[in-house]
Amino acid sequence: MKSDRVEIAHLMRRAGFGATPSQLDTLTKEKTYDEIVDDLVNLERFPEVDQSYIERYYGGEPVAVYVGKWLFRMINTERPLEEKMALFLHHIYPVAWGKSEHGPSIFAQINMFRRVGLTNFRTILLELSRDPAMIFWLDNNENHKDEVNENYGRELLELFSMGIGNYTEDDIKSASRAFTGWTFSQPLPLYPMGHHMASFEFRSDDHDEGEKTFLGHTGNLNGEDIIDIIVKEPATARFISRHLYNFFVEDEPQVPSWAIEPPKNQEAIDRLSEVFLESEGDMRAVLKELFSSEFFKQSLDRKKVKSPAELVAGVLRQTGEFSSPKPGIHNFAAAATMMGQNLLNPPTVEGWHTGHEWIDSGTLSERVNFAENQFKDASKPGVQEILRRAGSLDEDPDGLVTRCLDLMGGVRVSDDTHRSLVDYARQLKVMGDTRKGDNDQEPVDVLNLLQMIVSTVDYQFA
Amino acid sequence: MSTKSDDRVLVVVQLTGGNDFMNTIVPYNSEHYYDARKKIVINPDEVLPINDELGINKHAAPLKRLYDEGKMAIIQGIGYPNSNRSHFRGMDIWHTCEPDRVGLEGWLGQAVRELDPRAENVLTGVNIGRGLPRAMAVPGVPVTSIGDIESYGVLTDVERAHLRDRAVESFKNIYGQAIGTGPVAEYIGQTGIDILKGADLLSDVAANYESPIEYADNSIAKSLRDVARVHLAGLGTRVFYTNHIGYDHHANEMKDHPRLLNEISGAVADFLDDLEHHGAGDNVAVLVFTEFGRRMKDNGSGTDHGSGGGAFLFGNNVEGGLYAEYPPLDPSKWENGEDLIHTIDYRGIYGTVLEQWINVEARPIVRGEYEQIRPFKA
Numbered sequence: 001m002k003s004d005r006v007e008i009a010h011l012m013r014r015a016g017f018g019a020t021p022s023q024l025d026t027l028t029k030e031k032t033y034d035e036i037v038d039d040l041v042n043l044e045r046f047p048e049v050d051q052s053y054i055e056r057y058y059g060g061e062p063v064a065v066y067v068g069k070w071l072f073r074m075i076n077t078e079r080p081l082e083e084k085m086a087l088f089l090h091h092i093y094p095v096a097w098g099k100s101e102h103g104p105s106i107f108a109q110i111n112m113f114r115r116v117g118l119t120n121f122r123t124i125l126l127e128l129s130r131d132p133a134m135i136f137w138l139d140n141n142e143n144h145k146d147e148v149n150e151n152y153g154r155e156l157l158e159l160f161s162m163g164i165g166n167y168t169e170d171d172i173k174s175a176s177r178a179f180t181g182w183t184f185s186q187p188l189p190l191y192p193m194g195h196h197m198a199s200f201e202f203r204s205d206d207h208d209e210g211e212k213t214f215l216g217h218t219g220n221l222n223g224e225d226i227i228d229i230i231v232k233e234p235a236t237a238r239f240i241s242r243h244l245y246n247f248f249v250e251d252e253p254q255v256p257s258w259a260i261e262p263p264k265n266q267e268a269i270d271r272l273s274e275v276f277l278e279s280e281g282d283m284r285a286v287l288k289e290l291f292s293s294e295f296f297k298q299s300l301d302r303k304k305v306k307s308p309a310e311l312v313a314g315v316l317r318q319t320g321e322f323s324s325p326k327p328g329i330h331n332f333a334a335a336a337t338m339m340g341q342n343l344l345n346p347p348t349v350e351g352w353h354t355g356h357e358w359i360d361s362g363t364l365s366e367r368v369n370f371a372e373n374q375f376k377d378a379s380k381p382g383v384q385e386i387l388r389r390a391g392s393l394d395e396d397p398d399g400l401v402t403r404c405l406d407l408m409g410g411v412r413v414s415d416d417t418h419r420s421l422v423d424y425a426r427q428l429k430v431m432g433d434t435r436k437g438d439n440d441q442e443p444v445d446v447l448n449l450l451q452m453i454v455s456t457v458d459y460q461f462a
Numbered sequence: 463m464s465t466k467s468d469d470r471v472l473v474v475v476q477l478t479g480g481n482d483f484m485n486t487i488v489p490y491n492s493e494h495y496y497d498a499r500k501k502i503v504i505n506p507d508e509v510l511p512i513n514d515e516l517g518i519n520k521h522a523a524p525l526k527r528l529y530d531e532g533k534m535a536i537i538q539g540i541g542y543p544n545s546n547r548s549h550f551r552g553m554d555i556w557h558t559c560e561p562d563r564v565g566l567e568g569w570l571g572q573a574v575r576e577l578d579p580r581a582e583n584v585l586t587g588v589n590i591g592r593g594l595p596r597a598m599a600v601p602g603v604p605v606t607s608i609g610d611i612e613s614y615g616v617l618t619d620v621e622r623a624h625l626r627d628r629a630v631e632s633f634k635n636i637y638g639q640a641i642g643t644g645p646v647a648e649y650i651g652q653t654g655i656d657i658l659k660g661a662d663l664l665s666d667v668a669a670n671y672e673s674p675i676e677y678a679d680n681s682i683a684k685s686l687r688d689v690a691r692v693h694l695a696g697l698g699t700r701v702f703y704t705n706h707i708g709y710d711h712h713a714n715e716m717k718d719h720p721r722l723l724n725e726i727s728g729a730v731a732d733f734l735d736d737l738e739h740h741g742a743g744d745n746v747a748v749l750v751f752t753e754f755g756r757r758m759k760d761n762g763s764g765t766d767h768g769s770g771g772g773a774f775l776f777g778n779n780v781e782g783g784l785y786a787e788y789p790p791l792d793p794s795k796w797e798n799g800e801d802l803i804h805t806i807d808y809r810g811i812y813g814t815v816l817e818q819w820i821n822v823e824a825r826p827i828v829r830g831e832y833e834q835i836r837p838f839k840a
Contacts (some may be wrong), residue, residue: 034519098708142763149761151712251646303645338609346480347707356646358595361584361657362607364650368616368633414647416639424632431625444625452632456639457619457650 003033005070009410010300013462014248015040015291016080017313018409019386020320037291041118041284043079057325061457066107067343068330074313075322085117087309088247091354093128093160095137096344102186105133108197108346118254121281125161127165129223132198138349141183143176145208150176155349157230157443160256165259166235167215169232174212180208182338231281234273241272244286249296250303251355253374270293301412304462305358308339311367315350315374315454320382320406322360340364359460371454378447390446397425404449471575472820473569473689473702473733473748475682476595477726479710481752482765484774484802485719487536487788490517490703494791502715516788518826524731525774539789540811541804542769544745556753557596559809559828561581568703569812569827571600576822577700584656585697586783590704598703601649606660610690611634611668615661615739616654634658667695670733675729675736680725684705686733692739700820709752711763726750730776738778747777747819749839758796768801773811775837785835801821 005028012027014018015037019027027036039045049072070086090110093406097103109131116124127154128134135141138152153176162260183206184198212221215229230236232317246252249268253261263269266347271293272286279285290296306314312332316322322329341352342364352358354419359367378387386407393399401421405411412422432444453459489495490506491514509517510526518526528534542555557568574587587605589598598605607615617629633654640651654685671691684706692699711719716828730748737743751773754787756765789795789802797803810832813824818838825831 004526079835099714104512120825139764140763142713142761144762147477147762149712150766300646305650309714348710356649357594359653360589360605360607362589362591362594362609362614363661364614364653364670364761365614365657365661366609368654369613371616372617414640416634420632420635420639423635424628424738427632446627448629452629455629455633456636457647457654458636460650461647 002027002031003028003036005406006300006410006412007033007297008036010297011036011040011316012080012091012293013310013409014084014296014299014304016077016084017074017310017317018279020409021389021407024406024410034292037288040081041288043082043118045332046078049073049077054325058329061103061329062330063103063344064269064330064333066104067333069107070110070307070343071313071316071332072322072325072329074309075317078084082114082117084231085283085287085366086113087307088244089113089117089124090242090343091247091345091351093134094349094351095133096345096347098345099137100133102198103195103344105136105198109133110344115240116148118283118287120279120283121276122227122234124283125156125227125231126224128160128181129156129182129227130200131342132186134199135182135184136198140179144179145206148173148176148180150229152176152179153196156226157305159255159350161230161239162233162235162298162372164256166233171214174214174221175226176227177208177212178214178221179211180225181205208221225413232277235275237276237281238269239271240281241276241286244272245269245353248287248290249299251305254353254355254357265295268293301414302458302461305355306462307352307354307358308336308341308363308367309343310338310462311371312336314409315371318382318386319374319377319380320385321374321380325383335366335370339363339370361381361390364460367460368455372451372460375447375450375454378445383447383450384424386450387446393425393429393444393446393449397422397429398427400446401449404446404453408450408453411453411454411459412461414445417456417458421452424452469700469745471693471700471702471746472570472573472815473596473686473704473746475686475726475748475750476597476703476705477709477722477750478705478707479752479753480754480756480768481709481713481722481771482715482719482756483538483752484758485715486519486522486723487538487772487790488517488519488789489515490835491515492791494793498759498791498793500760501578501762502711502765507777509568509773512784516784519720519723522723522727524727528731528734528776529782531663533567533776533778533780534782535780535783535835536783537773537775537806537811537835537837538804539786539802540751540771540773540808541802542708542807542809545806547587556751559812567600568595569599570703571603571605572614572827573816573820573822574598574605574701575600575603576790577820583698584659585692585699587691588699588703589694590688590702595705597704601645602652604652604656608660608662608664608688608692611664611691614657614664616657617749618661630658663697664692664695664769667691667697670695673736673739675732675739677732677736678725678728680729682725683729683732686729687736690733690736692727693737693746694742711764712761712766715760715764734776734778744778747815748777748782749815750774750776751811755802757800758791758793758802759800769797773808775815780837781839785837806835810834 027233076084116127139149140152143149154172184199233314275289390403475778488504488509490509511517584604594607615619637651637654640647652667677687689702755771757766757768786806809828816822816824
């Protein structure tokens with residue numbers, strides 16, 4: 001073994017959507033932890049999921065189809081961090097299908113996130129500001145030379161880069177003026193031509209060429225100048241580092257409170273910010289630092305509540321039902337929605353409240369029922385493999401529970417939960433024995449134990 | 463029509479995004495309004511006048527009926543000093559009554575704690591919808607959040623009864639043990655236990671409901687129908703919460719706002735009619751609020767975040783009419799030269815419903831004394 005199974009399972013859950021048992025076997029046998037981190041950030045070493053294959057297989061216009069395509073990628077990608085960064089950017093730069101001139105432009109935005117997620121932060125903000133879906137979502141197409149609309153300018157500073165308290169209302173006005181004329185063109189009408197992706201357009205006749213002062217810089221500033229200033233601000237480094245920490249390591253309080261509540265781990269944020277500033281916002285450098293750090297390795301137990309996307313993609317990856325395209329994956333868009341995460345349709349420009357706010361009585365019942373239901377069918381390839389390797393209820397229940405937890409992606413449970421699962425395994429065995437030979441009764445087996453594992457408190461954590 | 467305060471019910475509906483109060487209750491005789499609003503404007507022939515100055519947007523016609531029946535109080539100019547234009551801080555402030563720091567305790571969650579201090583009924587506070595709004599969240603106070611009444615519960619598809627009993631028992635053990643093992647695990651553990659309790663109570667609600675009222679097919683109508691179903695089941699719920707999303711009209715306001723007004727007004731009217739049909743409306747009051755108003759001037763296709771919004775109260779025991787003052791529209795009186803000023807603090811409105819309707823002391827929840835109105839019948 002070149003690396004530790006528990007550590008790698010943790011890494012693959014956070015940097016991706018979890019590892020299958022055979023993937024864990026291969027990784028731990030062939031590579032060290034640092035080599036795996038290096039592979040994660042250097043995603044070009046691995047082939048992309050064949051997009052044309054997905055497009056051919058999953059067609060149609062409803063938003064659920066697009067969510068299905070994305071879920072398929074989350075489950076099957078050989079570049080898990082690429083997909084996780086796209087999800088990260090969707091969390092912090094949320095744009096909703098519900099307010100879009102043409103819904104699929106939001107999927108095009110996710111493709112853009114995938115492309116830029118592991119580049120540098122300047123590229124990310126620039127592409128974001130030129131993205132038609134974002135422009136429409138925050139009304140920058142209504143931001144005119146003679147009629148300034150502050151929506152994008154405000155959120156760019158408050159939610160997308162620096163965080164509240166690091167700029168003035170006048171800075172917002174200047175930033176908004178600098179982005180006048182940043183709009184998009186849609187070449188063909190929606191009907192009857194269908195969807196045609198819009199493209200960014202800079203209209204110099206609608207751009208405010210006047211002098212502006214932004215964060216102490218004065219001149220005829222354009223949007224690009226604003227971004228150049230923003231990415232060098234230590235406040236930006238801290239804000240983005242905290243976002244990364246919140247998404248990959250440990251739940252922080254909700255974003256609106258960040259100006260007031262200190263980070264859970266100030267040292268970690270300082271370290272990530274340092275790397276961010278030194279590397280001029282190189283996301284690979286920052287993420288490599290994050291995944292290699294002690295604070296990441298120690299964030300194993302109950303530090304982060306799984307988002308619905310992580311839960312759904314994680315379970316589907318384990319069950320293996322969609323390891324090749326087959327119908328029905330779009331149904332899982334609704335599952336995540338019921339758990340409180342309507343992918344491609346975040347509730348507001350602030351995105352989703354995360355951490356324990358994913359959980360309430362309604363969403364927790366959805367989570368439990370979804371996961372348990374996915375493990376009901378023993379014929380799914382991933383479930384088959386787990387069952388084949390786990391053994392039967394006749395074996396020592398303690399060892400059986402331990403094996404099941406490992407095979408389900410290195411699930412971590414508390415000692416109390418472990419004991420309860422062992423107890424449940426014993427009860428299942430007794431029930432199974434009393435039913436042997438009774439053909440009217442469905443068999444009781446290890447499958448029921450798997451269902452209980454995914455229903456636990458512990459399984460709600462990433 | 464007097465009711466005992468100990469069985470009165472408060473239903474709170476949040477219009478998420480910042481409703482444009484001026485285009486809802488329209489000052490159709492004000493030249494200042496028409497000077498400020500060029501494109502995002504409701505013309506005099508598009509209002510249903512309630513007096514010589516104000517009219518209800520015609521897309522909210524059911525509100526006119528409720529107003530005429532004396533069941534609707536319009537609270538004008540609701541807001542707070544130095545209104546925060548960020549939605550998120552804005553909504554947080556409304557939810558927690560803490561303008562200067564981030565509060566963790568929602569105002570209605572605190573009310574639920576007062577109404578049911580020993581947390582004896584997991585349904586004392588009920589949110590209809592997905593995700594628990596901050597207003598209802600207080601650590602340690604169980605509030606049930608119902609996405610779908612018909613399938614509420616856990617492990618519901620373990621069909622074999624005997625196995626299901628075992629499974630639920632094991633679930634109960636695992637979730638129960640998490641209590642006391644750290645704040646988030648404890649919270650999840652307690653939520654799991656509460657689901658089991660709530661599911662027992664809610665199991666017959668949908669099947670036992672019958673009504674001649676046909677609610678429209680939109681999210682707020684469905685949500686208020688669910689409020690009616692749970693209320694009519696008599697499970698002891700005292701505070702309901704639900705929301706109607708989509709009011710953030712920086713653009714496209716003239717297209718979307720009429721639809722929203724149509725949905726919310728129809729849903730509230732159907733809800734009140736439903737309760738009336740069942741003779742169960744006297745002890746229910748509905749508060750409809752939003753986190754801020756919109757800017758005085760439009761931006762050409764919509765309105766940016768502003769202050770000075772409005773709220774509404776509905777019910778058989780509400781004394782219909784106008785409350786507080788409509789914010790002055792004269793540009794010389796605008797706040798910061800661009801916003802409506804508020805004429806009554808939202809915390810006074812919370813105080814009003816807390817103290818005068820559900821009999822909960824307001825001061826510790828709203829953190830101070832704020833002017834209240836008298837919108838309930840004696």
